[in-house]
Amino acid sequence: MNPPAPDPVLASFPQPFTALVAGANRGIGLAFVRHLVAGGQARRIWAGCRDPEAAGELAELAAVAPAVRILQLDVTDEQVLADAAREAGEEGSTVELLINCAGFLHRPGGPQPERRLAEVRADWLQESFAVNAAGPLLLAKHFERLLPRRDRVVFASLSARVGSIGDNRLGGWYAYRAAKAAQNMFIRTLSIELARRARGSICVALHPGTTDTGLSRPFQAGVPEGKLFNTAFSAGRLLAVIDGLKRDDTGGFFAWNGERIPW
Numbered sequence: 133m134n135p136p137a138p139d140p141v142l143a144s145f146p147q148p149f150t151a152l153v154a155g156a157n158r159g160i161g162l163a164f165v166r167h168l169v170a171g172g173q174a175r176r177i178w179a180g181c182r183d184p185e186a187a188g189e190l191a192e193l194a195a196v197a198p199a200v201r202i203l204q205l206d207v208t209d210e211q212v213l214a215d216a217a218r219e220a221g222e223e224g225s226t227v228e229l230l231i232n233c234a235g236f237l238h239r240p241g242g243p244q245p246e247r248r249l250a251e252v253r254a255d256w257l258q259e260s261f262a263v264n265a266a267g268p269l270l271l272a273k274h275f276e277r278l279l280p281r282r283d284r285v286v287f288a289s290l291s292a293r294v295g296s297i298g299d300n301r302l303g304g305w306y307a308y309r310a311a312k313a314a315q316n317m318f319i320r321t322l323s324i325e326l327a328r329r330a331r332g333s334i335c336v337a338l339h340p341g342t343t344d345t346g347l348s349r350p351f352q353a354g355v356p357e358g359k360l361f362n363t364a365f366s367a368g369r370l371l372a373v374i375d376g377l378k379r380d381d382t383g384g385f386f387a388w389n390g391e392r393i394p395w
């Protein structure tokens with residue numbers, strides 16, 4: 133397991149800036165919020181989660197970090213997204229950094245990722261597409277009005293390397309792979325539209341590397357030594373990647389180490 137990554141500088145953003153993290157109550161999303169708090173450059177960190185009442189660790193962090201405000205946010209529910217964007221907008225500031233960490237691969241006691249065609253289920257495909265593909269696009273739809281028009285703004289969504297069509301050699305995991313591939317197309321398409329409206333916008337899909345969270349836990353057995361990251365490391369590396377992104381990088385798909393991933 134890796135040591136925690138140092139808190140990145142995020143010097144490429146206007147100082148101070150406002151950030152929003154979706155899926156902030158656990159896993160990599162919570163680690164992003166911790167890094168942003170430790171960095172001290174964010175005037176406000178909107179921490180979006182589906183159930184604020186159940187977000188114990190995030191609530192503990194918010195209690196000692198005044199920049200953090202918890203926002204109820206479900207990326208599959210447009211009314212909830214509209215309400216969240218309205219609440220964030222009431223403070224009157226733009227949002228310069230949006231990070232979508234909402235995603236899912238399996239649910240304890242529910243269906244598991246498909247190993248073969250016979251395990252493919254229509255309801256499972258729909259659920260995966262709703263969260264992993266449509267989710268980031270709907271998040272962008274509702275928060276777009278809060279993006280600055282001239283300053284640097286980054287919309288970064290956690291995809292997954294297994295969503296790469298070119299890199300798919302193992303097969304399986306139909307719903308997750310295809311939903312992440314669809315997310316990548318949404319991100320690419322969105323990057324083109326956003327560039328027209330917000331000149332400083334950069335819109336990317338990111339792969340965090342295999343990271344020790346509830347999402348990956350049942351599938352960690354085959355991960356080679358040194359290739360399973362802790363959440364602080366992944367989030368820290370991804371913030372460093374975000375910090376280094378140039379305008380020309382918009383519409384791209386990048387790994388935790390800054391390498392481009394083939395579509």
Ligand SMILES: NC(=O)c1ccc[n+]([C@@H]2O[C@H](COP(=O)([O-])OP(=O)(O)OC[C@H]3O[C@@H](n4cnc5c(N)ncnc54)[C@H](OP(=O)(O)O)[C@@H]3O)[C@@H](O)[C@H]2O)c1
Nearest residue numbers: 155159160182206207234235290292342343345346347348
């Ligand atoms: N961990 C890895 O190895 C790995 C590798 C590649 C890509 N990724 C991607 O990285 C992202 C974060 O994964 P993670 O490992 O941190 O997973 P995690 O620990 O399982 O966290 C997933 C987060 O997504 C939230 N979420 C799920 N459905 C949502 C919805 N409809 N609306 C809003 N939030 C929702 C969860 O909230 P609840 O607590 O309410 O469920 C939770 O906060 C995911 O997109 C995942 O696909 C992870």
